[in-house]
Amino acid sequence: MKQVLLGNAAIALGAVTAGVKVVSGYPGTPSTEVLQTVAQNNINKKIYVEWSANEKAALEVAAGASYCGARSMVTMKQVGLNVASDPLMSLAIVGIKGGMVVLVADDPGPISSQTEQDTRHFGEFANIPVLDPSSPEEAYEMAVYAFDLSERLGLPVILRPTTKVCHASGTVDVIDTVYEYEPEGFVKDPGWVIFPPLSYRRHLEIERQQPEISYEFDNISFNLIRGTGKKGIACGGVTYAIVSDVLNELNVPENDVMLLKIGAVFPAPSGLYEKFLKSVEKALVLEELDPVIETGLFHTLALKRMTTPVSGKLDGTVTPAGELKFDNLKKYICDFLGMTINEKNSIKSMELPARPPVLCAGCPHRASFYAVKRAMKGRKHVSCGDIGCYTLGNAKPLEMTDTCLCMGAGITIAQGIKRIDAETDVFAFIGDSTFFASGMTGVANAVYNNSNINIVILDNSTTAMTGHQPHPGTGKTMMQTESPKIDIGAVIKALNVGFTTRVNPFDLDAAAEAVKEAADYEGVSVIIFEAPCIAVAKPEKAVTIDGCTGCMRCIKEIGCPAMHTDNGRVSVDDALCYGCGLCIGICPGKKIRRGDSC
Amino acid sequence: MDILISGVGGQGTILASKILANGAVTDGSKRARTGETIGMSQRGGCVVSHVRTSDTYSPYIPAGGADLLLSFELCEGARNLPMLKKGGTAVINTAKINPVTVSLGASVYDEEKITEYIKSNCKAYFLDADRLAKKCGSLKAVNVLLVGTAFGLGLLDISKTSLYAAIKNNVKPEFYKMNIKAFECGENYALTLKG
Numbered sequence: 001m002k003q004v005l006l007g008n009a010a011i012a013l014g015a016v017t018a019g020v021k022v023v024s025g026y027p028g029t030p031s032t033e034v035l036q037t038v039a040q041n042n043i044n045k046k047i048y049v050e051w052s053a054n055e056k057a058a059l060e061v062a063a064g065a066s067y068c069g070a071r072s073m074v075t076m077k078q079v080g081l082n083v084a085s086d087p088l089m090s091l092a093i094v095g096i097k098g099g100m101v102v103l104v105a106d107d108p109g110p111i112s113s114q115t116e117q118d119t120r121h122f123g124e125f126a127n128i129p130v131l132d133p134s135s136p137e138e139a140y141e142m143a144v145y146a147f148d149l150s151e152r153l154g155l156p157v158i159l160r161p162t163t164k165v166c167h168a169s170g171t172v173d174v175i176d177t178v179y180e181y182e183p184e185g186f187v188k189d190p191g192w193v194i195f196p197p198l199s200y201r202r203h204l205e206i207e208r209q210q211p212e213i214s215y216e217f218d219n220i221s222f223n224l225i226r227g228t229g230k231k232g233i234a235c236g237g238v239t240y241a242i243v244s245d246v247l248n249e250l251n252v253p254e255n256d257v258m259l260l261k262i263g264a265v266f267p268a269p270s271g272l273y274e275k276f277l278k279s280v281e282k283a284l285v286l287e288e289l290d291p292v293i294e295t296g297l298f299h300t301l302a303l304k305r306m307t308t309p310v311s312g313k314l315d316g317t318v319t320p321a322g323e324l325k326f327d328n329l330k331k332y333i334c335d336f337l338g339m340t341i342n343e344k345n346s347i348k349s350m351e352l353p354a355r356p357p358v359l360c361a362g363c364p365h366r367a368s369f370y371a372v373k374r375a376m377k378g379r380k381h382v383s384c385g386d387i388g389c390y391t392l393g394n395a396k397p398l399e400m401t402d403t404c405l406c407m408g409a410g411i412t413i414a415q416g417i418k419r420i421d422a423e424t425d426v427f428a429f430i431g432d433s434t435f436f437a438s439g440m441t442g443v444a445n446a447v448y449n450n451s452n453i454n455i456v457i458l459d460n461s462t463t464a465m466t467g468h469q470p471h472p473g474t475g476k477t478m479m480q481t482e483s484p485k486i487d488i489g490a491v492i493k494a495l496n497v498g499f500t501t502r503v504n505p506f507d508l509d510a511a512a513e514a515v516k517e518a519a520d521y522e523g524v525s526v527i528i529f530e531a532p533c534i535a536v537a538k539p540e541k542a543v544t545i546d547g548c549t550g551c552m553r554c555i556k557e558i559g560c561p562a563m564h565t566d567n568g569r570v571s572v573d574d575a576l577c578y579g580c581g582l583c584i585g586i587c588p589g590k591k592i593r594r595g596d597s598c
Numbered sequence: 599m600d601i602l603i604s605g606v607g608g609q610g611t612i613l614a615s616k617i618l619a620n621g622a623v624t625d626g627s628k629r630a631r632t633g634e635t636i637g638m639s640q641r642g643g644c645v646v647s648h649v650r651t652s653d654t655y656s657p658y659i660p661a662g663g664a665d666l667l668l669s670f671e672l673c674e675g676a677r678n679l680p681m682l683k684k685g686g687t688a689v690i691n692t693a694k695i696n697p698v699t700v701s702l703g704a705s706v707y708d709e710e711k712i713t714e715y716i717k718s719n720c721k722a723y724f725l726d727a728d729r730l731a732k733k734c735g736s737l738k739a740v741n742v743l744l745v746g747t748a749f750g751l752g753l754l755d756i757s758k759t760s761l762y763a764a765i766k767n768n769v770k771p772e773f774y775k776m777n778i779k780a781f782e783c784g785e786n787y788a789l790t791l792k793g
Contacts, residue, residue: 004632029637033636357607358642
């Protein structure tokens with residue numbers, strides 16, 4: 001049946017079609033909707049679906065299921081694979097039994113990520129196949145194929161879409177039947193226990209498989225040559241789709257350009273590369289992120305002692321960073337084909353106010369940051385941030401995020417800063433989901449090593465940034481069951497932290513007082529700011545302002561998006577205000593008051 | 599047909615693009631593609647959705663390629679005007695959402711200048727869709743209301759039956775009636791815009 005599906009939904013339904021029995025993952029843009037769509041299409045709960053505590057846990061859960069002969073999938077974003085790379089590298093050696101797909105979404109731009117790292121390298125690093133879809137339609141077909149390939153090879157397979165495939169939708173012909181089988185269960189075998197001699201033997205075996213997979217990729221429909229020209233363009237991923245549109249717009253005839261499209265990218269389809277490089281007089285490679293296809297072509301040139309000129313990222317023709325959009329690609333292609341670009345008579349842009357993303361009106365993080373800022377007024381302090389909505393605390397007027405590196409790093413970066421900058425009060429901010437994902441180790445490190453830092457846990461009862469997923473502290477699972485809530489305060493207590501306090505950040509005076517006490521405490525202190533994300537809490541009635549004097553203190557202090565200025569007076573947008581009341585405690589003239597309760 | 603929807607994170611551009619794409623496929627388009635903004639920008643930043651109902655490879659409309667710009671917010675309409683092809687049409691919600699940069703005094707939101715810029719560069723229809731949506735029961739229906747307006751102006755090559763079916767399939771049953779009311783309100787308001 002034809003359905004308009006988001007790329008991530010297409011992958012999910014492909015996995016369902018292929019008979020996936022276990023899907024685990026950790027939320028991360030642009031991968032999140034894959035697991036969510038499996039959960040939404042989990043008829044009779046035949047598939048076990050979980051949000052795991054982090055990507056490493058997720059990959060190991062999926063691996064265990066695969067050991068038993070079940071088809072499994074693990075989902076994450078590209079930086080999540082860094083966390084899961086330890087089990088992945090070893091799993092590539094040990095191998096799997098039931099088809100196992102490692103879904104890793106890359107983010108050229110980057111649009112919503114710390115880095116632009118290219119997961120295709122992980123395939124090469126771990127010696128496992130990588131599939132790179134160019135559209136949601138192809139992503140569906142690749143998902144179905146990936147399970148079969150993985151099972152035949154006994155290796156996990158990486159399916160690596162990028163944002164513009166994950167978050168694009170296409171018209172997908174979904175197969176109604178589901179592959180049926182009964183997993184055998186765990187069968188004891190020394191092959192599941194990684195030891196040096198086994199690793200050596202398996203390494204030889206895996207290297208022996210590579211040319212066989214490469215041959216399969218020479219002949220697979222995801223890799224193809226279109227057109228017959230003497231000038232060749234090689235591309236992969238969504239760039240193939242955009243390049244095709246550019247060639248259509250430029251009315252380039254099929255016998256002018258030979259297009260090499262690569263979807264099954266590792267092991268490199270070297271037979272196809274050779275055919276392409278023999279057919280053309282020169283080639284241009286267009287691919288986002290790193291020159292992976294390009295390097296593959298150069299390997300073929302070197303091994304076959306060929307001299308076809310190849311341009312792309314390695315010779316500086318193509319930009320090394322960021323997305324490749326229609327206009328960039330058009331320019332590269334016109335230069336390559338010797339065509340002049342007819343400048344379109346396009347509409348010129350005008351200068352407009354910037355609109356960066358912000359903490360929502362009513363967001364408890366705003367109150368937490370403000371409480372720390374107020375308590376630390378006049379004291380030298382550093383705020384180490386982490387990954388989540390609260391990274392937005394870096395923006396004016398709060399400016400309460402001085403560092404941000406990766407999941408869980410805030411707590412440990414803070415310890416390093418304090419070792420050198422001993423006179424500064426150092427704060428580490430971390431969200432509840434991030435705390436469970438990778439914050440607890442940092443707290444143990446701080447306690448063990450007698451650090452003197454202040455940890456602020458922003459507990460908003462959800463994984464907010466990625467769209468409000470449950471986590472170990474919420475007691476909700478993706479199987480619609482309840483589980484025991486893990487209490488963050490109890491975890492902190494068990495880790496032997498000397499000073500712990502819980503406070504509602506909207507109780508501004510109490511919150512600021514708690515911060516002062518924590519900062520004055522010698523040793524590790526933890527403040528748990530408890531207030532739910534506005535997306536999971538019921539809003540109060542909007543605040544009202546009567547007799548604003550126009551001092552602007554509220555706007556300048558907290559920068560709430562529901563507050564506006566009209567003719568030098570502050571007004572509140574009722575549709576946006578959640579009635580959190582943070583502004584009430586800030587107005588020096590006491591002109592803001594709570595609306596009546598809903 | 600290439601349609602670009604622009605707005606501010608939280609305004610529901612994704613639902614509008616789903617309705618258009620699904621409507622086109624129900625009508626018999628070989629395929630429809632969309633490209634969405636999902637991620638950090640959804641927290642009050644700039645968002646766009648691309649909808650393509652013709653036979654292209656990529657879901658993303660090139661700059662200067664959109665036949666129709668449907669903007670849920672005035673300033674975001676102006677920001678995305680260069681995406682419109684020469685001779686293209688814009689349907690613009692005049693309701694403003696002030697960026698925090700404006701409240702903090704770091705930039706200026708000049709409504710008159712922005713409106714003039716849009717008017718002088720394309721065929722544009724303006725309406726206060728926020729006000730109309732609130733009258734229909736919820737500000738959240740502003741997305742469907744604007745789809746109705748574009749339909750009423752004869753700017754969509756998608757049938758009403760298919761659009762209604764797409765609304766039904768993509769909103770919770772309890773909100774279906776309200777969304778149809780909003781669609782009709784937008785469609786009827788289009789008559790006054792045409793006049």
